[in-house]
Amino acid sequence: MNTKLLSFFRAVTNRSEKDVFKSTQGRLTRMYSGLLMLFLILFIVIVYSVLYVIILKNQEHELDSLVNQEASFIENYLMKNEQRDLHGIQNQEIVFAGVNQYFYYVVNANGExxxxxxxxxxxxxxxxNLVKSSFQNEIRKVTLHVESNLGGRGNKGEFHPHEDAHDIRLMVAxxxxxxxxxxxxxxxxGKDISxxxxxxxxxxxxxxxxxxxxFGVATFMSVVMSKRAMIPISGAFSRQREFVADASHELRTPLSVLLSSIDAMEMTIEPVKEEEGDFVGRLLSNMRQEVKRMTNLVSDLLTLARSDSNTIETKTESFDFRAQADKAMESVNPLAASKQISLNLQAPATLMATGxxxxxxxxxxxxxxxxxxxxPNGGEVQLSLSEEARQLCIKVQDTGIGIKQEDQNHIFERFYRADKSRSRQMGGHGxxxxxxxxxxxxxxxxxxxxxxxxxxSTFVIRIPQ
Known part of the structure; x- marks a missing residue:
C-alpha cells in the first residue's frame, strides 16, 4: 500500500511539471499557428481581391469598348443616310452581338x-424598366431573377428549354x-457576367x-517548432533547478554555523555597562532573527527544488493527526501570544490519517x-480538523487582513505576494x-x-484517505 501511494505522489509531481511545459508548448503552438494562419488569410484576401478587381475591370473595359463602337456605328449610319432621328432604322440590324452580350436596346429621345x-x-x-432608370454613359451591375419553366414554345414561337429558377448578373453600359x-x-x-x-x-x-x-501543415509545423523551442527552455529550467538545489544545500551549513555562533556569543559576552549590554543584546537578537529567516528561506527553496527534481522521499503511513496538530499549535503559540491572538483548535480526541x-x-x-x-493584534485564528466522506478535512480560519479577489488566483504561485511591502515587514518571502x-x-x-x-481568510484542505 505504501509503495503504491509513494508512486502516486511521484506521478502527481511529474504530471504537474509536465503540465507546465505542456501548457507552455501549447501556447507556443497556438501562437505560431495563429501567425501562419494570419499570413495565409491575408494572402487569400489579397489574391481574391486582386483577381476580383482585374476580372471585373477587364469586363468593364470590353463592354465600354463595345458600346462606344456600336454607338459610333449608329451615328455614322445616321449621317450616311441623312436621317434626323432613329425611326428610320427600326428594321435595320445595325448592332452586332458581342461576346456574352445579353441584350441591346436603342431608345429615342422620347424614351421609346x-x-x-x-x-x-x-x-x-x-x-x-432598368434602362428607363436614369443612368447615362456609365456602367452599372444588376441582378435579374429568372423564374423556372417547363420548356416549350412561348407566345411568339420562341423555344425555351427547361430551366430552373436562377439569377443572371448583368453589366449594363x-x-x-x-x-x-x-x-x-x-x-x-447588357453583358452577362454570371x-x-x-x-x-x-x-x-x-x-x-x-x-x-x-492549416493542417501550419499546425504540424507549429508543433515541431514549439517542441524545438521548448528544448532550451527545458534545459535551462533543469539547470536552474539543480543550481537552486545545490546552492540551498550548500547554504544550510554556514547558516547553521552562524546561528550556533550567535548563541555562543550570547553566552560568552559579558557587557561592561548596562547600556552596552542592551545594545549587544539587540544586535545579537536581530542577527539571530535574520539568520533564522534566511535559514527558513533556504529550507523552502531546497524543498521546492527537490520537489521539482523528485528527490524527496515521501513516506506514507497511518498516524494520529491530532497529535501532529497539537505539536503545530504548540510551535506557533509563542508567535500568536506575542500579538495577543487567540489560537483555537477544534478536533476529535483521535483522528487517524494516512500520508x-x-x-x-x-x-x-x-x-x-x-x-x-x-x-492584526487581538485577532483570532482557528484550526478545525475532521473526517468527511473518507477525506481528511483541514480548515484554517483567521480574522486577518484578507486577500483581494484579483490576488486569490495567484497566491499559490512561487514568490507571489499580494502586498510586497507588508510581506517583507512580516518576514514573508512568497x-x-x-x-x-x-x-x-x-x-x-x-x-x-x-x-x-x-x-x-479561510483555507480548506481535503485529502483522500
Whole structure:
C-alpha cells in the first residue's frame, strides 16, 4: 500500500511539471499557428481581391469598348443616310452581338424603344424598366431573377428549354447618340457576367480548400517548432533547478554555523555597562532573527527544488493527526501570544490519517504561521480538523487582513505576494503557500481559499484517505 501511494505522489509531481511545459508548448503552438494562419488569410484576401478587381475591370473595359463602337456605328449610319432621328432604322440590324452580350436596346429621345433584342424575351419588361432608370454613359451591375419553366414554345414561337429558377448578373453600359451635335437617343448594352461570379465562387472554394490544407501543415509545423523551442527552455529550467538545489544545500551549513555562533556569543559576552549590554543584546537578537529567516528561506527553496527534481522521499503511513496538530499549535503559540491572538483548535480526541506525517505537519505549520502573520493584534485564528466522506478535512480560519479577489488566483504561485511591502515587514518571502500547495498535490488532495478584505481568510484542505 505504501509503495503504491509513494508512486502516486511521484506521478502527481511529474504530471504537474509536465503540465507546465505542456501548457507552455501549447501556447507556443497556438501562437505560431495563429501567425501562419494570419499570413495565409491575408494572402487569400489579397489574391481574391486582386483577381476580383482585374476580372471585373477587364469586363468593364470590353463592354465600354463595345458600346462606344456600336454607338459610333449608329451615328455614322445616321449621317450616311441623312436621317434626323432613329425611326428610320427600326428594321435595320445595325448592332452586332458581342461576346456574352445579353441584350441591346436603342431608345429615342422620347424614351421609346426603337430597336433591340435580348437573350430571353420574358425579361424584356424588367430590362426596359432598368434602362428607363436614369443612368447615362456609365456602367452599372444588376441582378435579374429568372423564374423556372417547363420548356416549350412561348407566345411568339420562341423555344425555351427547361430551366430552373436562377439569377443572371448583368453589366449594363449606355452611350448617348448624337446626330450633327443634337441628342437623338440612347444605346444600352447588357453583358452577362454570371460566369465571372461563378469563377469567383470557384476560386473562393479553391482558396478555402488550400487554406484548410495549409492549416493542417501550419499546425504540424507549429508543433515541431514549439517542441524545438521548448528544448532550451527545458534545459535551462533543469539547470536552474539543480543550481537552486545545490546552492540551498550548500547554504544550510554556514547558516547553521552562524546561528550556533550567535548563541555562543550570547553566552560568552559579558557587557561592561548596562547600556552596552542592551545594545549587544539587540544586535545579537536581530542577527539571530535574520539568520533564522534566511535559514527558513533556504529550507523552502531546497524543498521546492527537490520537489521539482523528485528527490524527496515521501513516506506514507497511518498516524494520529491530532497529535501532529497539537505539536503545530504548540510551535506557533509563542508567535500568536506575542500579538495577543487567540489560537483555537477544534478536533476529535483521535483522528487517524494516512500520508506523510512530516509533510502534513509542515502543511499545518505553514497555514497557521501564515494566518498569524496576517492577523492584526487581538485577532483570532482557528484550526478545525475532521473526517468527511473518507477525506481528511483541514480548515484554517483567521480574522486577518484578507486577500483581494484579483490576488486569490495567484497566491499559490512561487514568490507571489499580494502586498510586497507588508510581506517583507512580516518576514514573508512568497514560498510558504507554494509548498503547501505542493504537499496537498502530492497527497492527491485539494486546497480552496475563501477570503474577504478586512474580514479574514479561510483555507480548506481535503485529502483522500
Amino acid at each position: 424603344l426603337i430597336l433591340g433584342n435580348e437573350a430571353d424575351r420574358r425579361l424584356r419588361p424588367d430590362l426596359l 449606355s452611350h448617348s447618340i448624337y446626330n450633327n451635335g443634337q441628342f437623338i437617343g440612347q444605346l444600352y448594352i 460566369f465571372a461570379y461563378q469563377l469567383f465562387h470557384l476560386l473562393l472554394m479553391i482558396l478555402v480548400a488550400l487554406g484548410i490544407v495549409f 506523510d506525517p512530516q509533510r502534513l505537519s509542515q502543511l499545518l505549520y505553514i497555514l497557521l504561521d501564515n494566518a498569524i502573520k496576517y492577523t 514560498l510558504g503557500l507554494s509548498i503547501a500547495k505542493w504537499i496537498v498535490d502530492t497527497h492527491g488532495g485539494t486546497i480552496q481559499l475563501s477570503s474577504e478584505v478586512g474580514k479574514g
